[in-house]
Amino acid sequence: xxxxxxxxxxxxxxxxxxxxxxxxxxxxxxxxxxxxxxxxxxxxxxxxxxxxxxxxxxxxxxxxxxxxxxxxxxxxxxxxxxxxxxxxxxxxxxxxxxxxxxxxxxxxxxxxxxxxxxxxxxxxxxxxxxxxxxxxxxxxxxxxxxxxxxxxxxxxxxxxx
Amino acid sequence: xxxxxxxxxxxxxxxxxxxxxxxxxxxxxxxxxxxxxxxxxxxxxxxxxxxxxxxxxxxxxxxxxxxxxxxxxxxxxxxxxxxxxxxxxxxxxxxxxxxxxxxxxxxxxxxxxxxxxxxxxxxxxxxxxxxxxxxxxxxxxxxxxxxxxxxxxxxxxxxxxxxxxxxxxxxxxxxxxxxxxxxxxxxxxxxxxxxxxxxxxxxxxxxxxxxxxxxxxxxxxxxxxxxxxxxxxxxxxxxxxxxxxxxxxxxxxxxxxxxxxxxxxxxxxxxxxxxxxxxxxxxxxxxxxxxxxxxxxxxxxxxxxxxxxxxxxxxxxxxxxxxxxxxxxxxxxxxxxx
Numbered sequence: 001x002x003x004x005x006x007x008x009x010x011x012x013x014x015x016x017x018x019x020x021x022x023x024x025x026x027x028x029x030x031x032x033x034x035x036x037x038x039x040x041x042x043x044x045x046x047x048x049x050x051x052x053x054x055x056x057x058x059x060x061x062x063x064x065x066x067x068x069x070x071x072x073x074x075x076x077x078x079x080x081x082x083x084x085x086x087x088x089x090x091x092x093x094x095x096x097x098x099x100x101x102x103x104x105x106x107x108x109x110x111x112x113x114x115x116x117x118x119x120x121x122x123x124x125x126x127x128x129x130x131x132x133x134x135x136x137x138x139x140x141x142x143x144x145x146x147x148x149x150x151x152x153x154x155x156x157x158x159x160x161x
Numbered sequence: 162x163x164x165x166x167x168x169x170x171x172x173x174x175x176x177x178x179x180x181x182x183x184x185x186x187x188x189x190x191x192x193x194x195x196x197x198x199x200x201x202x203x204x205x206x207x208x209x210x211x212x213x214x215x216x217x218x219x220x221x222x223x224x225x226x227x228x229x230x231x232x233x234x235x236x237x238x239x240x241x242x243x244x245x246x247x248x249x250x251x252x253x254x255x256x257x258x259x260x261x262x263x264x265x266x267x268x269x270x271x272x273x274x275x276x277x278x279x280x281x282x283x284x285x286x287x288x289x290x291x292x293x294x295x296x297x298x299x300x301x302x303x304x305x306x307x308x309x310x311x312x313x314x315x316x317x318x319x320x321x322x323x324x325x326x327x328x329x330x331x332x333x334x335x336x337x338x339x340x341x342x343x344x345x346x347x348x349x350x351x352x353x354x355x356x357x358x359x360x361x362x363x364x365x366x367x368x369x370x371x372x373x374x375x376x377x378x379x380x381x382x383x384x385x386x387x388x389x390x391x392x393x394x395x396x397x398x399x400x401x402x403x404x405x406x407x408x409x410x411x412x413x414x415x416x417x418x419x420x421x422x423x424x425x426x427x428x429x430x431x432x433x434x435x436x437x438x439x440x441x442x443x444x445x446x447x448x449x450x451x452x453x454x455x456x457x458x459x460x461x462x463x464x465x466x467x468x469x470x471x472x473x474x475x476x477x478x479x480x481x482x483x484x485x486x487x488x489x490x491x492x493x494x495x496x497x498x499x
Contacts, residue, residue: 010167027167027209030196050197051264063266069196070267073167074189074211117263124262126241127494135494138397139261 012076016041017085025072032056032067035082043083043112047141054140057113057120058082064120066139083112086119095119098153106144114140118154130155162199169211173340173374179210180370181342188212188372190233190269193260194276202286203293213269217374220244226380229338232271232373236326237262239270248382250490251406254389255329257493261398271373274327274337274353277364278320278428279400281305291317295362307466308400311474312457313427318361319464321425322354328406328424329389331432335378341371354429361428383408383420388484388491391424392477396496401425403474405481409445416440416449421482423457426474433457445486447479454478 012023016039023038032049035041035058044067047055051069058067059081086093095115098104105111117140121127127136133154134147142150170176180186185207189195198204217231220242228244239245240256260268277283282290282300289298301309301319309319330350337348354365367373386409393399404424410417419440423431436456443449454475461471480498484490489499 008164027165028162049200051193054261054263057263064263065267066193066263069193069264071189071192071196071209074192074213120262120266124237129494131496132494135397136262139263 010073012073014072014075014077015079017081023072027071027073029072030068031058031060031070031072031075031080034072035067035080041082041084044116045109045112047110047113052141053110053113054117055110055113057117057140059116059120062120062123064117081116081119083116086115093119095122095153095157098156099150101156102149102153103146104149104153105142105146110140110142110144114142114150118150118157121154122158128158162202163205163207165206166208167211168208170215173215173217173372176210176212176215176372177340177342177370179208180372183208184369186210190272191235191267193264193268194272198277201284203284212372217271223377228378230270230376230378232375233269235266236260236268236270236273237265240265248384249329249333249378250382250384251332251387251389251408252326252329252378254387254490254493255325255391255404255406258389258391258404259325270326270376273324274330274373274376275365275367276322276324279323280309280320283320292320292357292361292364295360299361302464305466306464308402308425309464309467310427311461311463311467311470312423312431313356313429314462315357315359315361317359318357318428320357320361320428322364322427322429323400323425324430325389325391325401325404325424327354328404328422328430330376330378331422331430332406332408332420333378333382334420335376337373338375338377339367339371340374341368345374346371347377351432357428364428381408381410383410383485386411386485386488388481388489389493390477390481390484390491390498392473403470403477405474405477406430407481407485409482409485411445411486414444416443416445416486419453419482421453421478423474423478426461426470431457440482445482447483450479450482450486453482 045055047053049068051066056067127133187206189209217233219231221229240253282288288300335350391404407421436453
């Protein structure tokens with residue numbers, strides 16, 4: 001049977017960074033706004049809000065997506081990982097450490113999206129060379145132009161000097 | 162974004178039933194185009210029918226030696242599917258030339274077929290646009306039309322179809338399976354999208370109550386001599402100025418069959434049967450490719466800002482046909498154009 005919901009509010013369950021979250025939402029809520037406004041996970045950034053910049057990249061069921069073009073209700077039951085969920089037991093994720101090691105940012109606004117996107121890239125296992133990494137990261141814009149260091153950081157995390 | 166009622170369909174029949182009699186309703190799958198358009202108030206559905214959980218996410222071999230691709234297969238999954246990489250590499254290449262990996266992870270192939278134009282005036286609700294508001298006028302004609310059509314346009318619309326995947330599907334002569342209240346029907350790819358004529362508000366020949374369920378590929382994949390060449394303002398993550406998909410069948414140095422389609426130049430992926438036929442039986446050389454390209458562009462019309470696309474399309478076609486004939490398809494990561 002179809003599940004139909006009134007326009008005003010709906011119940012959505014998400015698993016965010018390992019924690020189950022029950023939410024009551026306006027169906028119009030994007031995953032990005034839910035993360036930032038309902039769950040106070042402000043590490044995920046709102047850049048263009050149109051799917052063009054990649055600042056809002058998170059992992060849904062292990063795959064990188066732009067959270068600004070995702071209705072939260074459509075992710076009912078999904079597992080979401082944000083930048084806040086990458087460090088484990090006080091230890092930075094290898095990509096976070098690599099971004100620091102390579103000074104792979106200036107203002108830092110695109111960085112959470114860059115890192116989440118790179119986590120997705122490594123899980124996909126399709127990009128290996130610098131050219132392939134550049135192409136696969138082209139959905140993440142860095143207006144400071146830290147691209148060379150971002151590529152170097154990802155190569156370090158991939159174990160490719 | 163206006164308020165909407167939300168329903169999640171659990172099977173195709175239910176999705177079609179939920180749509181029947183709801184003129185303000187829209188199906189939603191990946192959402193990468195529709196959510197954006199809803200935020201901009203360009204699309205204003207009163208009801209969203211979520212079809213993203215329907216069991217249409219398989220890629221299966223058909224009895225006829227082709228492939229049946231479920232409408233909900235994600236663009237990235239299709240691009241990297243071993244059977245597509247091996248047998249239909251022009252499709253894999255075109256998919257990887259489009260959008261970003263994040264968007265390809267979200268976007269369904271059914272939605273890719275139906276994505277709407279990126280014409281700047283379609284997106285700007287402060288300006289007239291016949292596609293967005295029928296009868297209001299076209300702001301692109303006489304406006305900033307650098308990205309707009311050079312072929313098949315009309316006095317009411319010069320928008321282009323933005324898909325890369327569809328350019329490859331035109332070459333592969335895919336079939337589109339749709340389900341509606343009157344049952345299933347199959348649409349030849351060439352008949353799916355339409356030219357704007359005097360009804361640019363209609364992008365394609367689907368009825369509003371029909372749901373795309375699958376894309377069927379015939380057996381022939383042109384896996385040896387193909388290319389997808391996309392020319393754009395940036396090297397990645399931008400819509401095409403001109404794109405060319407090619408599939409050739411060669412016999413020694415001669416062309417047995419040629420198929421090629423252009424993206425970024427018209428309201429639908431653009432093929433020209435006469436230009437393809439002229440290549441048949443000819444040696445695969447630059448002279449033949451020039452003649453074919455010239456035939457395609459006989460009726461091309463520039464409107465000022467986009468006039469450069471005519472010369473660009475000519476060179477892109479010749480280059481793409483050469484790449485395919487040599488068996489050196491365009492790489493989508495190394496951007497050097499060979």
